[in-house]
Amino acid sequence: MPIAQNLLSIKSTLPDQVILVAVSKTKPISDLMQAYDAGQRIFGENKIQEMAEKWQAMPKDIHWQMIGHVQTNKVKFMAPFVNLIHGVDSLKLLQEIDKQAKKNKRIIDCLLQIHIAEEETKFGLNEEELIEILSGENLSEMKNIRITGLMGMATFTDNENQVKKEFAHLKTIFNNLQTIKTTNCNLEILSMGMSGDYRLAIDCGSTMVRIGSSIFGERN
Numbered sequence: 277m278p279i280a281q282n283l284l285s286i287k288s289t290l291p292d293q294v295i296l297v298a299v300s301k302t303k304p305i306s307d308l309m310q311a312y313d314a315g316q317r318i319f320g321e322n323k324i325q326e327m328a329e330k331w332q333a334m335p336k337d338i339h340w341q342m343i344g345h346v347q348t349n350k351v352k353f354m355a356p357f358v359n360l361i362h363g364v365d366s367l368k369l370l371q372e373i374d375k376q377a378k379k380n381k382r383i384i385d386c387l388l389q390i391h392i393a394e395e396e397t398k399f400g401l402n403e404e405e406l407i408e409i410l411s412g413e414n415l416s417e418m419k420n421i422r423i424t425g426l427m428g429m430a431t432f433t434d435n436e437n438q439v440k441k442e443f444a445h446l447k448t449i450f451n452n453l454q455t456i457k458t459t460n461c462n463l464e465i466l467s468m469g470m471s472g473d474y475r476l477a478i479d480c481g482s483t484m485v486r487i488g489s490s491i492f493g494e495r496n
């Protein structure tokens with residue numbers, strides 16, 4: 277199916293409160309423009325260089341979101357324009373984002389990535405590390421970042437019960453942190469769900485899904 281049609285059919289099934297991030301990594305600008313022309317304005321990329329090139333080439337009303345693992349030394353390349361960084365998993369990274377946002381006179385929204393999958397390889401904080409960041413005194417000093425939610429990736433498996441359990445676990449963590457409301461921390465976004473598991477994620481309380489291959493087709 278053409279990209280616009282894929283996009284619109286997925287959108288028509290999403291509840292109103294769920295935000296769709298079109299994951300366009302590895303895809304050419306002509307593909308992204310098909311989604312743009314069909315009304316999509318939020319795109320997710322996992323490489324900073326690629327995202328910056330697309331940002332330069334494409335209309336300026338697009339919200340660019342970084343969904344991949346971020347290396348501290350590359351934050352500066354996206355700080356002028358990035359709309360939301362999903363994969364924040366250390367205090368050091370948060371501090372660098374704050375510093376680069378300040379240089380650009382911006383406030384950058386961040387999601388803390390939580391490790392919920394069984395696989396060792398997936399990035400993310402455990403609950404202890406999460407609490408450490410959220411309760412640290414460093415946080416209130418970071419005037420140029422805002423922690424607006426949590427992000428997680430489930431184990432890559434056909435076992436729906438396992439995936440559900442992992443999403444439900446993240447939703448519980450998210451719920452338990454709703455009491456925190458400070459100027460730069462207010463958890464409103466729960467980013468979970470990809471092409472293979474976004475329906476399950478929504479059932480478990482996701483408010484933001486990151487969908488790539490179901491819109492743009494398989495990646496090489």
Ligand SMILES: *Cc1c(COP(=O)(O)O)cnc(C)c1O
Pocket residue numbers: 299301322343344429469470471472486487488489490
């Ligand atoms: C690639 C990617 C997605 C999208 O994956 P699809 O299965 O193509 O929908 C979502 N989230 C992250 C973090 C990704 O890296």
